[in-house]
Each structure stands twice: as structure tokens, then as C-alpha cells.
Amino acid sequence: MLRGEAGNDTYVVDSRADQVIEALGEGLDTVWASVDYRLTANVENLTLTGTAYNGTGNALGNVIRGTAGANALSGEAGNDTLIGGAGNDMLTGGSGADRFVFADGFGKDTIRDFGQGDTIDLAAYTLVGAPVLTDLGSDTLIDLGGGNTILLRGIDPGQLNFTGDAFGFVG
Template sequence: MYGGIGDDRYVVDNKEDKVIELANEGTDTVFSLVDYRLSENVENLTLLGTTAKLATGNAQDNVIMANNMGNTLIGEAGDDRLIGGLGADILTGGEGNDTFVFQTELNGNIDIITDFEAGDKIALSTLIFKSLSKGMEKISDYIQYNAKDGKLFYNADGNSNRDSVHFATLNKGAVIEQSQYEII
């Protein structure tokens, strides 16, 4: 499939489907019903359907979005934005300064971030993390990180661990600073 100049949208339902784009021809998006790897010069990938899938980016700054199953999202090179869904997803940013986005209901769907490092960010939606607000100074009152086991928790009341919800696990040895949280 070739889209040409402009922002193109492709629906892929077969692993053999190929999307061909040249550089600087717009921002292109693939909507995939199968495991898919973005071809060169295609920016975005959204998974569709009711089964878990593998979504892999390319060397560009990709936006890769999961469906509601437990998917594996791999950004590869570039400053990627990986958006988990309702399933327990495995997120690997790869090279670059990546952002791991949490914007779906916290229902036991604990995502695993395999390669969180300096320069990466965790984006938290105020639609889900209702106690957070843009510009707040002490996110750590509401988001707690256990460096020993990599678990990341949301504590809605900000002053007890009693009702904390485990929503992600970071790779062993990951360090996270206040500046690495982005409130959206």
C-alpha cells in the first residue's frame, strides 16, 4: 500500500501487508489487526481487535497504542510514545527518550516497562489519576515507586498506602525522578 503525500491511514489485516512511504510525506498511521512492524517513514501504529499482538516501531519518533488485550509494544529507536490499553502490556521503549502513557482504567492491568532509564518519562492522565494535576509539586505523595521490586503504585488520597493500586512494574535497577512524570 502506498499513500503518497499527506497524512495517510492504513488498515492492516494480514502480516504480509506492506506500507510504503517516502520521507516527508506527512504523518502516517497504521491500524493493525495483526502483529506488525512499522516500515520506514511511517510514524504511528494502533492495534485493533480482541487478541494480544506485537507492535514494533522503527527509527522515527513513533506513537504506538495497544488495544484492550495484553500486548507487547516495542518502540526501537527514536523518542517514542507507548500507550498501554486495558490489558497487562509489556512496554519497551528502545533507544531514545521514550514516554510510557497510562490513560486507561486501573483494573489490575499491571504493565511492565522493560527498559525505563534516564531521559524517559511516565505520562499519567488526570482522567484516571484524578488526584494529580499539571504543575503539582509533590507527585510522590500520590505515585510511589518501590526501587527494590520496581513496582509503581497510585495512592489516590496521598497519605496512606492502604488503598494503593499497583499499575506498573519497571525494570530492575530503574531510577525515577520527579521530573520524569508528565501529567496529561
């Protein structure tokens, strides 16, 4: 069991049996996990390392970062920021206004629940041309070139607004 105190704490989790305990309002806390991990209450940030595949947030506004491999990241409740990294990732923001961040070489990612208040942030991605949107029936594929695509489940291209470095949901 890892117990935090007041102030910003960083935990290294290398076993699924590791449990992080934090009280409300004790700082900005981060877990670095080399195993699949679900954030416990009152911990804000999760960074996966090594061969960790799954990362899950909690009721807070979390920042969750994946590895260079294929990750499944889920923010749960709160206004979350999900950064899949390289690899073909499955991203689920959960409730709240979530931000999905993409940088060069991210791969072929899927966002399962893009909706009202959510943003696809491309500020760290080098766009060579305009993104190409393809209507796949009940889904939309955003092709950014160079083998980098974002599949939006349950979204029609007409529900998206592109502002130059971000996509938003317009309903």
C-alpha cells in the same frame, strides 16, 4: 502492497502479508493493524486493534497504541510514545527519549528499559493518593492504586523523580 503519496495517509492492515510503503517526508502516516505488526520505514504511527498483540516501531519517533488486551509494544529507535491501554502490557521504548502514557484502568504493565530522557506520563490517570514505590531488588514497582501498577525493570526507586503527574529518570 499499500503505497502512500504526499500527505497524511491511514492504512488498515489485516494480514501479516500487508506491506506499507512510504517515502521520507510524505506526511504523518498511521497504520491501524488487527494483526501483530512492525512499522515499515517512514511510517510514524501504529494503533493495534482487535486481537493484535505485538506492535513494533521503526527508527522514527513513533506513537504506538495497544488494545484492551495484553500487548507487547516496542518503540525501537527515536523518541517514541507508547500507550498500552488496558491489559497487562510489556513496554519497551528502545533508544531515544521515550514517553510511556497511562490512563485509568491500565492494569499491571512492565517497562523493560526506562532510562535517561524517558518519562512516565500520568496526566490522563486519576491519582487518588501518592504513588507507592517498592524496591524489589533490581526492579521498582510503582503502585498507583486500584490494581494499577508499573514494574520498572533494572531501576532503583532512587533513580526516579515524581513531579505530580509524571515520573522521570534522574540516574
